[in-house]
Amino acid sequence: MKKFVDKIVTGFFVFFFGILWFCSTQYYVKPKTHQIAIYDVYGKEISQNQIRTKFSTLEVAQSYIKEYQSTFPHLSFSIKSEFPEMRKRVMFSRILKRDHR
16 A cells, blocks of 8 residues: 555656646747848948848858858958747646636
């Protein structure tokens, strides 16, 4: 009987801490796109048509920045990232939200 109660208590705590972990974790959100910002000598942001500025991966954007810095030494380059909008967890919002009709 004691082993059975120990298994029930252990199962309860595993389930409880699993739910607690699921509710408290935060998601890591990857940016959708990376864009290269171009600055002139005075620090103002400019746009040039001959330079590709939108990329889907960070590594490619960094590689292009290195290439552009050697090609255009009088300009400065940096990366802007666009993050997607965070959605709420649907499961808990549906449970907690009650429709009274």
